[in-house]
Amino acid sequence: MSQARLELQHLSKSFGPTDVLADISLSVQPGEFVSILGPSGAGKSTILQLLTGASTPDAGQMLHDGQPLSPTQHRFAFMPQGDALMPWRRIIDNTTLGLEVQGLRREAARARVAPLFAEFGLAGFEDHYPAQLSGGMRQRAALLRTVVQQRPMLLLDEPFGALDALTRAQMQRWLAGMWTRHRWTVLLITHDVREAVLLSDRIYVLSARPARVAQEFQVPIDHPRQGAGSPGLAAIEAEILQTLLNPED
Amino acid sequence: MSNAAFPRLLARFFRHAGPATASVSTLILGWEAYVQLSGISPTALPSPSRIIGQGFVQREALARHSLATLQATTFGFASSLAAAFFFSILIDFCRPLRRALFPVFIITQTLPLVAIAPLIVLWFGFGLTPKIVLVALVTFFPMLVALAQGYEATDRNIAALLASMGASRWRIFLMARLPSALPYFFAGLRISITYAVVGAIFAEYAGAARGLGIYILNAKNNFRPDLVLAAVFVSATLTLLLFGATVLLQRAAMPWARLKEIRP
Ligand SMILES: Nc1ncnc2c1ncn2[C@@H]1O[C@H](COP(=O)(O)OP(=O)(O)OP(=O)(O)O)[C@@H](O)[C@H]1O
Ligand SMILES: [Mg+2]
Numbered sequence: 410m411s412q413a414r415l416e417l418q419h420l421s422k423s424f425g426p427t428d429v430l431a432d433i434s435l436s437v438q439p440g441e442f443v444s445i446l447g448p449s450g451a452g453k454s455t456i457l458q459l460l461t462g463a464s465t466p467d468a469g470q471m472l473h474d475g476q477p478l479s480p481t482q483h484r485f486a487f488m489p490q491g492d493a494l495m496p497w498r499r500i501i502d503n504t505t506l507g508l509e510v511q512g513l514r515r516e517a518a519r520a521r522v523a524p525l526f527a528e529f530g531l532a533g534f535e536d537h538y539p540a541q542l543s544g545g546m547r548q549r550a551a552l553l554r555t556v557v558q559q560r561p562m563l564l565l566d567e568p569f570g571a572l573d574a575l576t577r578a579q580m581q582r583w584l585a586g587m588w589t590r591h592r593w594t595v596l597l598i599t600h601d602v603r604e605a606v607l608l609s610d611r612i613y614v615l616s617a618r619p620a621r622v623a624q625e626f627q628v629p630i631d632h633p634r635q636g637a638g639s640p641g642l643a644a645i646e647a648e649i650l651q652t653l654l655n656p657e658d
Numbered sequence: 659m660s661n662a663a664f665p666r667l668l669a670r671f672f673r674h675a676g677p678a679t680a681s682v683s684t685l686i687l688g689w690e691a692y693v694q695l696s697g698i699s700p701t702a703l704p705s706p707s708r709i710i711g712q713g714f715v716q717r718e719a720l721a722r723h724s725l726a727t728l729q730a731t732t733f734g735f736a737s738s739l740a741a742a743f744f745f746s747i748l749i750d751f752c753r754p755l756r757r758a759l760f761p762v763f764i765i766t767q768t769l770p771l772v773a774i775a776p777l778i779v780l781w782f783g784f785g786l787t788p789k790i791v792l793v794a795l796v797t798f799f800p801m802l803v804a805l806a807q808g809y810e811a812t813d814r815n816i817a818a819l820l821a822s823m824g825a826s827r828w829r830i831f832l833m834a835r836l837p838s839a840l841p842y843f844f845a846g847l848r849i850s851i852t853y854a855v856v857g858a859i860f861a862e863y864a865g866a867a868r869g870l871g872i873y874i875l876n877a878k879n880n881f882r883p884d885l886v887l888a889a890v891f892v893s894a895t896l897t898l899l900l901f902g903a904t905v906l907l908q909r910a911a912m913p914w915a916r917l918k919e920i921r922p
Contacts, residue, residue: 437891443781455899458818461818461821461822462821462822463818463821483823483824485822487818487819487822487823488819489815489816489818489819489822490815491813491815493815493816493818493819494815495816495833495834495837496914496915497837497840497912497914506819506820506823506833508822510820510823510824510829510833511823511824538913538917539914539916540914540917541917563816
């Protein structure tokens with residue numbers, strides 16, 4: 410196996426008396442789409458906190474391309490839970506946020522993101538404020554803000570968690586299509602089994618808190634996938650649900 | 659603005675201002691009627707028409723004194739704002755300082771104005787300075803609390819996002835915490851601006867060469883309640899205008915805040 414883009418070894422983390430992560434080991438290969446599935450409150454967002462340097466692990470190792478992660482290097486483009494769009498910035502200025510922080514001039518940053526608006530279904534909405542957009546459009550804007558940073562890896566925390574079922578299904582298909590074209594390296598957090606199965610190459614299922622990796626699933630089906638109707642995906646989905654609902658089996 | 663927008667704006671103005679105009683006019687008409695019918699002496703309760711008439715006669719003096727009050731209010735309020743911004747940022751970046759300074763600020767709020775105003779005049783004289791100090795004293799703390807609370811209201815996800823992008827603490831403050839505080843800032847501004855006028859008049863009342871406060875004191879000593887009330891009317895109008903200015907300022911500074919309902 411080639412060098413992993415990201416490798417986590419035996420991470421653990423407590424917040425005061427609360428043990429959140431017990432023992433997390435996982436890896437993501439370059440160009441791979443990996444999902445973490447787990448019950449609410451298991452500690453999924455906490456894993457991303459450790460990766461982005463918002464908190465430090467109590468024990469364990471985090472390796473990026475074989476090197477220990479240092480808090481001063483920003484290797485990940487992070488999409489927080491909820492879209493985290495700034496209500497006071499127009500959509501175009503929300504999407505350039507990462508580039509501006511990287512030191513790009515506002516005009517140059519705009520020129521970089523503007524051509525991507527059509528692909529993200531946001532053409533014509535550059536000068537709108539987030540409050541004027543639908544939930545699905547807001548999520549696409551947040552994703553655009555994430556990918557345009559051109560980091561080696563994307564961290565997505567429940568990007569579609571707040572959407573209605575229909576919009577969510579549409580957004581999942583849209584993301585599947587985008588990924589097939591761009592082949593980003595992605596670590597996705599979700600508690601939607603169907604979403605994980607539709608999008609991922611591999612899936613880690615976490616136990617309830619304190620979280621450990623309960624099981625790892627491969628999804629050996631070529632992209633682009635046909636969606637929930639495909640029998641191969643449905644079988645894996647059923648198997649994962651079984652693991653989540655009967656943890657002791 | 660297009661031509662069609664103007665009648666709509668006018669209609670909106672009447673829809674919003676209509677009820678207030680009606681209630682205030684009813685109050686004034688009732689007052690006028692009572693004075694006319696009861697035959698009460700104008701030195702006890704002057705009628706609105708008398709107040710307006712005498713106020714008009716005295717319009718030059720009133721304007722001169724109002725200008726002095728307005729000057730004290732704006733200078734005092736501006737210094738208070740500058741101080742509030744400075745200390746709110748200091749406190750935001752240094753938690754221990756917050757615990758050290760907050761009690762001091764709270765003590766300044768417990769000082770009774772009646773006691774402190776003459777002292778400040780005693781220390782700083784009859785000029786503009788004591789008014790500025792007093793106005794700043796009454797408005798500083800509400801503004802500081804509004805700002806500090808506003809910074810804390812920052813969406814944690816937005817702060818985490820900026821940190822993940824590599825933004826410094828100062829950058830996060832400028833890009834996220836400061837804009838998040840804007841609604842709190844304007845709420846504080848609306849309240850403080852009314853305190854500011856009252857504070858200025860209070861300082862003038864305690865001793866001044868010019869200003870509505872000293873005008874009111876003189877009118878009272880000359881047994882002219884009509885002129886006292888004329889000055890009160892002027893100060894109320896001044897406060898309302900300043901209040902209106904903050905509302906307009908907020909609209910200009912936060913265009914996104916009114917967009918919630920307007921979806922394309
Ligand atoms: N900075 C923190 N300080 C204290 N406790 C925290 C902190 N971050 C997370 N926790 C605690 O860790 C636990 C797991 O939180 P986390 O957000 O990782 O869960 P999650 O799996 O992402 O849940 P959800 O699916 O609801 O988003 C929670 O009990 C939470 O209260
Ligand atoms: Mg979470």
